[in-house]
Amino acid sequence: MNLALDIGNTATKWATFEGSEMTGHGYGTPTEQLSAASRALACVSGHYAGGLAIDILDSDTPLPIALNYKTPKTLGADRIANVCGAWALHPGSASLVIDAGTCITVDFVDGGGTYHGGAIMPGLRMNLQALHNFTEKLPLIDITESTKVTILGRSTEESIVSGTLGATMLALAGYVTLYKEKAGELHVLLTGGDAATLANAGATSWEHVEWLTMIGLNEIMRYHED
16 A cells, blocks of 8 residues: 655645555544555655654655756655646646645646646735735635636725636636647646635636645655556
8 A cells, every 4th residue: 555645834635545546535644544554655845843654755756757847956846746646647648737725836747758847826825815914904805615706806805806816817827828839738737725716716627636646646656666
């Protein structure tokens, strides 16, 4: 059994795999699963004090894809795992991964299995917090999964939603268009804590893969086994 862990800024997620099949998943430290796993691999994007018998993913870890990135030492492990997950789901095809978390990352892997980088932009809640923190009168808005985008904001709250959720959607749609021009056929995968919010706001044509990071971590472990 393989155990994948995503130690993030706000939570730790885990998933177990037999071969390519996910057999379980959850949140928090998977104590029982750790003792039963034949291999455990984690990507760490938040604070990690150590103490677990796990391997930590970084740019030196042997991967099923190639990295064509100027500064691989600074490349986030979650971004590496995500594109490996995309490659596992769509081998031989170009993919664009949108990870909507604390930050939103956009990452491109081509049809030959080479990762070329992408973009990092503030996440939804980071944008909302900045508007509230750096102004005297703008309230802190809570965007939920069911929030609808009103492009023409006719109240302060609607205007903030239009300027954050609406602008984020337009920016991401623009990236998708640009990468489709570059790659031709392109799979667009959406993951992360705010993925459902973006999907409900209109990103319905993108493939929502909730546990993409875990799939990628498992693919890396399977690559080691081969």
